[in-house]
Amino acid sequence: MLTLIAREIRDNSVHFGACCVISEIIVAAIVCMILYGVVGAGVLIMYMFGGLLFLDFGVLGAAQMYGDRANRVSTLLSTQAVTRSRILIARVLTGVVIILISLIPAIIASVILLKLRKPPLEFYSQMVWDISIILVLTALACHAMGLLVGWTASRARLILGFVCLIVLLASLVVVKGFGPSAMAVLALLIAAIWGRIWHTFTSTSL
Amino acid sequence: MNARYRHLINIVSTGVLVTILAMVGLFWARWHLHLVRSIVSREGAARVQISPTGLFPFESADDPNLASLSSATVELVSTVGLFAGLGAPQYVLLHVPRGPGSHVYQWEQATNGQESYLYFDSSLGLMVYGGMSDVRDPNGTVRRRFVTQFAGPEGIAETPGEDLGRFTSPISDGFYANNPQTVYDESHRRFFVIQWRDGLVRKGPELAEAEENGCQPVAMGFLQENPLTLSVTERMPLRRQPGRAELYPWTDKEAPSAQLPRMNSWPVLVLNESGRIDLLNPDTLTLKPGVGHLPTPPTLFENSRPVGPADVAAFSVYPVTVYRREAQKKWVYVGSIAAAASRDLTGVQLTAFDPNGKSVAAAAMYPKPDDVYSSLPGASLVTVLQYLVENLHPPASLLLSSLTASEIPATFDYRSLVLLPNSFVAMAARDANFGRVNRFASSLFFMLPAIGLGVFLSWRVSRDAFQMGLSKQERTLWTLGTFALGLPAYVTYRLTRPTGALVTCANCGLGRRADFEKCQRCGAPWVVPELTSPAWRVLGAPEPAEENSLSREPRADIQVQ
Numbered sequence: 001m002l003t004l005i006a007r008e009i010r011d012n013s014v015h016f017g018a019c020c021v022i023s024e025i026i027v028a029a030i031v032c033m034i035l036y037g038v039v040g041a042g043v044l045i046m047y048m049f050g051g052l053l054f055l056d057f058g059v060l061g062a063a064q065m066y067g068d069r070a071n072r073v074s075t076l077l078s079t080q081a082v083t084r085s086r087i088l089i090a091r092v093l094t095g096v097v098i099i100l101i102s103l104i105p106a107i108i109a110s111v112i113l114l115k116l117r118k119p120p121l122e123f124y125s126q127m128v129w130d131i132s133i134i135l136v137l138t139a140l141a142c143h144a145m146g147l148l149v150g151w152t153a154s155r156a157r158l159i160l161g162f163v164c165l166i167v168l169l170a171s172l173v174v175v176k177g178f179g180p181s182a183m184a185v186l187a188l189l190i191a192a193i194w195g196r197i198w199h200t201f202t203s204t205s206l
Numbered sequence: 207m208n209a210r211y212r213h214l215i216n217i218v219s220t221g222v223l224v225t226i227l228a229m230v231g232l233f234w235a236r237w238h239l240h241l242v243r244s245i246v247s248r249e250g251a252a253r254v255q256i257s258p259t260g261l262f263p264f265e266s267a268d269d270p271n272l273a274s275l276s277s278a279t280v281e282l283v284s285t286v287g288l289f290a291g292l293g294a295p296q297y298v299l300l301h302v303p304r305g306p307g308s309h310v311y312q313w314e315q316a317t318n319g320q321e322s323y324l325y326f327d328s329s330l331g332l333m334v335y336g337g338m339s340d341v342r343d344p345n346g347t348v349r350r351r352f353v354t355q356f357a358g359p360e361g362i363a364e365t366p367g368e369d370l371g372r373f374t375s376p377i378s379d380g381f382y383a384n385n386p387q388t389v390y391d392e393s394h395r396r397f398f399v400i401q402w403r404d405g406l407v408r409k410g411p412e413l414a415e416a417e418e419n420g421c422q423p424v425a426m427g428f429l430q431e432n433p434l435t436l437s438v439t440e441r442m443p444l445r446r447q448p449g450r451a452e453l454y455p456w457t458d459k460e461a462p463s464a465q466l467p468r469m470n471s472w473p474v475l476v477l478n479e480s481g482r483i484d485l486l487n488p489d490t491l492t493l494k495p496g497v498g499h500l501p502t503p504p505t506l507f508e509n510s511r512p513v514g515p516a517d518v519a520a521f522s523v524y525p526v527t528v529y530r531r532e533a534q535k536k537w538v539y540v541g542s543i544a545a546a547a548s549r550d551l552t553g554v555q556l557t558a559f560d561p562n563g564k565s566v567a568a569a570a571m572y573p574k575p576d577d578v579y580s581s582l583p584g585a586s587l588v589t590v591l592q593y594l595v596e597n598l599h600p601p602a603s604l605l606l607s608s609l610t611a612s613e614i615p616a617t618f619d620y621r622s623l624v625l626l627p628n629s630f631v632a633m634a635a636r637d638a639n640f641g642r643v644n645r646f647a648s649s650l651f652f653m654l655p656a657i658g659l660g661v662f663l664s665w666r667v668s669r670d671a672f673q674m675g676l677s678k679q680e681r682t683l684w685t686l687g688t689f690a691l692g693l694p695a696y697v698t699y700r701l702t703r704p705t706g707a708l709v710t711c712a713n714c715g716l717g718r719r720a721d722f723e724k725c726q727r728c729g730a731p732w733v734v735p736e737l738t739s740p741a742w743r744v745l746g747a748p749e750p751a752e753e754n755s756l757s758r759e760p761r762a763d764i765q766v767q
Binding site (some may be wrong): 126127130165168171172173174175176177178179181182185188189191192193194195196198199202203 | 212215216218219220221222223226227230231233234292293294295296297301621623
């Protein structure tokens with residue numbers, strides 16, 4: 001499994017690097033906002049690069065599946081002692097790893113800086129907790145949607161499907177907010193997408 | 207894992223995925239239609255005004271010195287309401303300090319970086335105040351320093367402790383939080399006044415049970431919900447004096463700011479779950495019940511019962527006080543001005559109540575909801591589109607909306623994917639003109655297109671499932687599921703149905719599945735050619751093995767029978 005994950009990371013090293021760089025930019029923006037009070041530009045940068053980061057999670061998922069479909073990677077690997085389920089799990093785990101590596105530093109930076117600079121009010125902890133969970137779940141959903149639409153041979157279908165699904169996903173967060181109901185809906189959505197991908201991916205003929 | 211479970215997982219996950227995505231799409235369709243309706247009907251903000259308010263007994267239209275009458279104006283900005291009602295803005299509005307749902311009642315940062323805050327710590331069950339305060343040292347000197355104080359039902363201390371007691375679900379208002387802070391706690395069913403500067407907590411008498419006096423406070427202080435959507439402004443009557451600027455009639459002071467009541471002498475209004483407004487006596491901490499009520503805004507369908515805070519999209523209640531110079535020499539409560547917006551933000555009602563809770567003036571917004579839904583240019587088209595979009599929802603969702611029409615808070619519609627508390631179906635289910643059965647029947651009538659669509663789609667699914675050879679049990683489940691869940695279930699079926707070309711059955715001539723042993727229509731098995739030996743024989747020919755000749759010449763001795 002580790003070999004498969006390492007291979008996935010190697011194959012998608014561009015996205016991996018991009019996510020890390022964007023994450024660092026966001027951390028820098030947070031530091032500027034809280035320590036130096038650069039609110040306007042900081043918020044703008046955070047929104048812009050935040051959107052880019054989530055888009056990249058989706059593109060990563062799509063690239064993983066589209067590359068496989070185009071190059072028949074899983075078909076080749078299936079001739080070895082590897083099942084398609086394991087290949088899919090490795091892809092999902094790769095996505096999870098990249099998402100955590102990208103988001104956790106930004107979340108930790110926010111928490112530390114807020115604790116240093118702001119009074120110990122209870123609402124911060126609740127808000128940071130809620131929003132962090134929603135961000136991670138949204139990132140997972142973006143990656144899962146990329147995996148879902150990436151399993152196609154048509155480039156037009158890939159792009160259109162990806163754009164539509166990402167817009168619907170973003171609007172879902174706007175509609176439901178950051179509370180428990182939004183978490184439940186996102187978790188359900190992620191589970192459903194993983195179930196659908198698993199069935200599609202493992203039942204495709206060689 | 208066998209194929210059956212795999213297929214089941216596929217159906218469930220596809221169904222959930224399609225349902226969520228379809229519901230999000232339909233939500234935005236509904237939301238945009240609401241937005242278009244707001245723009246078409248208002249062309250900006252809608253205002254309602256009453257003048258005079260009838261709250262000032264000395265105000266007389268015959269008074270030659272009266273420069274202007276008192277007035278109250280309510281402004282509805284429904285487009286802002288639609289945006290502010292979405293889940294993400296709502297979360298932020300509810301959680302930011304001093305927000306309507308926040309337990310952070312005060313949080314200020316001075317220019318020197320010094321902060322003061324007041325919040326409820328739910329883990330301690332105590333109110334926590336932090337800020338600069340005059341503190342007397344043991345040697346008697348008073349010094350100003352930053353202190354943190356904790357207050358519970360039993361007292362105030364600089365360290366938290368069990369002896370302070372616990373608040374469990376306190377209601378307070380940040381505007382009054384400075385000093386003294388009034389708190390209501392449902393578990394104690396009494397009001398408290400926390401005097402932070404004096405280090406005292408005063409307890410009020412325990413309230414009677416809610417069933418006895420209808421007292422179930424849900425908000426106090428400045429009573430408002432969705433202030434971005436609905437705002438009330440009030441103007442006092444002005445008196446003209448020769449050679450002087452216009453002044454308020456009850457005082458001779460010139461500076462208007464000096465005529466405003468002090469913060470701690472403002473009347474504290476308490477809003478109950480039923481919509482009744484009470485007035486809190488700050489000295490005895492007892493309630494004067496029924497000094498007002500949330501007005502019932504006009505709606506498309508009759509809604510005559512008194513509304514509670516959960517039944518309106520936005521409300522605002524503004525207490526009015528005057529300074530009685532001659533008599534009590536203090537600020538006296540003379541009534542309140544209350545406004546409420548209907549669930550769909552098409553109607554607003556503004557009412558002025560005297561101190562006894564009697565309505566003295568009222569006005570409703572124009573155009574009325576009937577016009578907003580039908581008469582105004584473009585309104586009919588929006589109504590038809592809204593009705594069609596609502597009927598694209600699953601019939602189960604509409605039925606649930608009808609059954610829970612009165613239970614779901616009004617603002618829930620702006621972030622709800624499944625339940626539609628402001629749909630035509632739900633509005634009909636709340637219609638006060640009819641009894642319960644008739645309301646349900648009326649609600650079903652509005653569901654007819656959705657039911658028709660459900661029947662049509664389930665028929666198509668049933669027919670296709672029969673053609674594809676699904677078992678009777680599977681067909682029944684799919685038919686019922688498609689009828690209840692409508693479009694999402696149909697799309698799910700199309701995405702997960704068995705695929706593969708049908709071949710013509712030799713028995714019935716219709717299409718049959720190639721992977722089934724028997725035809726799913728007539729039950730005929732495959733026609734397999736019999737493996738019996740043919741009746742004809744080749745006689746007289748030698749066995750090939752015995753014949754060693756490689757001659758290619760035809761042999762004349764072979765006979766065929």
